[in-house]
Amino acid sequence: MVKKIIYPIAFILLFAVIFSLLDYRGDYLAERKLYFTDKAFTAILKGPEFIPPAFYAQTAAQYKDIITKYAKTVSSKKARLLLGRLYISKKEFDAARGEFNNILKKIPEDKNYCAEALFAIGNSYEAEDKWSKALSAYESIMDDYIGTTRALNTPLYIANYYKRKNDDAGKNNYLLKAEGYYKKIAQAYPNTQLGYIALNYEITSLQLLEKWGAVLEILKNILTDYPNAPDIIRNVRMIEMISIQKLKIPQLAIDILNDFINRHPQHNLNNLLKNQIKVINNKLINKIDSEPDNNVNKPSKP
Amino acid sequence: MSKNKNTIFPLLNNTFQTIKKHPVTLFPLAIAAFLELFTLELIYFLPRWPLNSLFAPIVRSLWGEGLLHYPRNFFLMYKLFYYAQIAIYVLVGGYLTAVACSMFGDINADKKLNLKEPLKKTAKRYLDIFCIVLISTICFFIIRSAYNLILNFIISNKFHPYNHIIIAIKKGLLYSASYAYFFLNIFVEAAFAYCLPLIVLENKKILQALKYNFIIVKNNFITTLLLIIIPALFVLPLLYLNNNASVLMDKMFPEVVFLLLSGGIILSLFINTLIIALITQFFLSKWLKK
Numbered sequence: 001m002v003k004k005i006i007y008p009i010a011f012i013l014l015f016a017v018i019f020s021l022l023d024y025r026g027d028y029l030a031e032r033k034l035y036f037t038d039k040a041f042t043a044i045l046k047g048p049e050f051i052p053p054a055f056y057a058q059t060a061a062q063y064k065d066i067i068t069k070y071a072k073t074v075s076s077k078k079a080r081l082l083l084g085r086l087y088i089s090k091k092e093f094d095a096a097r098g099e100f101n102n103i104l105k106k107i108p109e110d111k112n113y114c115a116e117a118l119f120a121i122g123n124s125y126e127a128e129d130k131w132s133k134a135l136s137a138y139e140s141i142m143d144d145y146i147g148t149t150r151a152l153n154t155p156l157y158i159a160n161y162y163k164r165k166n167d168d169a170g171k172n173n174y175l176l177k178a179e180g181y182y183k184k185i186a187q188a189y190p191n192t193q194l195g196y197i198a199l200n201y202e203i204t205s206l207q208l209l210e211k212w213g214a215v216l217e218i219l220k221n222i223l224t225d226y227p228n229a230p231d232i233i234r235n236v237r238m239i240e241m242i243s244i245q246k247l248k249i250p251q252l253a254i255d256i257l258n259d260f261i262n263r264h265p266q267h268n269l270n271n272l273l274k275n276q277i278k279v280i281n282n283k284l285i286n287k288i289d290s291e292p293d294n295n296v297n298k299p300s301k302p
Numbered sequence: 303m304s305k306n307k308n309t310i311f312p313l314l315n316n317t318f319q320t321i322k323k324h325p326v327t328l329f330p331l332a333i334a335a336f337l338e339l340f341t342l343e344l345i346y347f348l349p350r351w352p353l354n355s356l357f358a359p360i361v362r363s364l365w366g367e368g369l370l371h372y373p374r375n376f377f378l379m380y381k382l383f384y385y386a387q388i389a390i391y392v393l394v395g396g397y398l399t400a401v402a403c404s405m406f407g408d409i410n411a412d413k414k415l416n417l418k419e420p421l422k423k424t425a426k427r428y429l430d431i432f433c434i435v436l437i438s439t440i441c442f443f444i445i446r447s448a449y450n451l452i453l454n455f456i457i458s459n460k461f462h463p464y465n466h467i468i469i470a471i472k473k474g475l476l477y478s479a480s481y482a483y484f485f486l487n488i489f490v491e492a493a494f495a496y497c498l499p500l501i502v503l504e505n506k507k508i509l510q511a512l513k514y515n516f517i518i519v520k521n522n523f524i525t526t527l528l529l530i531i532i533p534a535l536f537v538l539p540l541l542y543l544n545n546n547a548s549v550l551m552d553k554m555f556p557e558v559v560f561l562l563l564s565g566g567i568i569l570s571l572f573i574n575t576l577i578i579a580l581i582t583q584f585f586l587s588k589w590l591k592k
Contacts, residue, residue, distance in 0.1 A: 012340060036555075
């Protein structure tokens with residue numbers, strides 16, 4: 001009877017040992033170790049001034065352990081970035097930049113990670129109040145790592161920096177620069193996902209500059225060039241909002257939607273768009289009826 | 303109720319003593335528990351080489367890449383283990399429960415107890431047992447789906463969206479959904495409780511077993527329900543912990559999910575053996591009286 005209990009338990013334990021050993025340098029164990037090290041790092045970030053130096057050293061050692069033991073895994077790349085950020089939290093900026101430069105040297109083929117490393121270098125200069133060096137790092141991302149998520153976010157990040165410093169002129173200058181940057185990418189990569197994302201970022205820049213006419217023009221181009229984009233309904237709603245609330249010319253929305261319907265007569269959203277045109281027309285008619293002295297032109301037939 | 307009390311508590315005590323005296327009666331469901339533990343272990347190692355080379359494409363296409371990485375793979379563990387448990391129960395668990403029932407029948411008849419005889423004897427009725435188990439499982443899913451439909455209607459915005467008391471009730475219903483499924487399961491188990499004893503001990507065919515089962519259940523519904531609910535209530539604390547798994551994973555460590563599921567398997571072994579023993583003893587007392 002004892003054998004009947006012990007043998008199955010032994011089998012399950014043996015299976016566990018074998019499968020644990022088969023993957024002892026694999027991604028999973030690296031992820032596990034990174035998860036617990038990250039938890040420690042998160043605890044450090046909540047109050048870095050209260051953390052004893054030994055705890056910092058232990059966390060740094062754990063990141064280094066992941067980097068050396070699991071060198072070929074994705075977790076080791078993440079560990080390099082996080083180790084640098086740990087140094088930043090300890091205000092050891094040179095050590096942090098050393099780690100980030102290691103990423104640029106050792107994993108040059110991974111553009112996303114290199115962009116993140118360069119961004120972190122910029123953050124370290126920002127933390128030291130060396131804005132010109134930080135800006136130089138950020139602009140390197142925009143030039144050398146086009147197409148990465150970080151490169152697309154960076155112009156707006158820089159504009160936001162100026163906003164935080166209450167430098168409206170600096171903010172607006174950079175938003176104009178950002179708009180030009182995104183326009184260049186959209187023109188260089190037409191009809192691609194990158195081109196589409198760049199156009200959306202251009203819209204964001206122009207919204208922050210409150211250039212509603214230009215936003216509307218780009219939205220119209222997006223509808224024309226990317227009729228099957230996943231967030232087409234969001235774009236339609238933006239067209240309505242800008243035409244009606246910002247520019248106060250609802251006819252613009254009607255014209256854009258009609259143009260889309262004429263260009264894409266078989267599109268599955270056409271019924272929705274026709275309903276929206278009716279709604280806008282009804283709002284217009286109600287507005288005209290309630291304000292008899294209003295000089296706004298009567299809406300065109302849908 | 304006092305009639306039930308006079309039946310249930312002596313029966314509980316008697317059954318508990320029987321299992322203690324004949325621990326070999328735990329073996330049939332221990333085999334099912336072993337299969338579940340082994341399956342759970344396979345699921346635990348699924349994101350790791352070499353199992354991930356086989357299963358990762360399937361998981362990726364069904365549930366996305368995220369569930370193949372630590373610690374989100376433990377959420378996948380719940381999903382996969384749930385489906386695996388159903389498959390094990392339908393294919394093997396029902397048969398092993400019937401074997402346990404046969405052993406309790408032998409104890410009642412003062413026969414010599416071993417594992418091989420009931421395994422062989424019950425194997426001859428495997429197809430009937432499989433059909434009964436499949437029917438009861440399908441019934442459970444139908445009732446659960448009906449409950450979900452009603453629940454979805456009640457919690458939808460169409461149903462009194464602005465009444466604060468109704469909103470509080472909606473939140474309560476959502477939170478208690480897993481407990482509702484637990485009690486629905488008990489209800490379905492009670493509805494089909496005597497099918498296996500009728501097939502294994504009285505050699506009835508499926509339709510006859512179903513017919514006599516419903517007659518016995520109809521005449522002894524409260525007692526049957528209590529015989530199943532009382533042992534099953536010991537699972538509730540584990541159910542509470544499983545409902546709060548994400549909090550536990552964050553406060554303790556993600557592997558706590560594996561421990562909870564393993565603990566559930568071991569606990570279910572004892573509870574399910576007790577339940578089948580109670581049902582069999584009660585059935586024999588009622589059937590023999592007839």
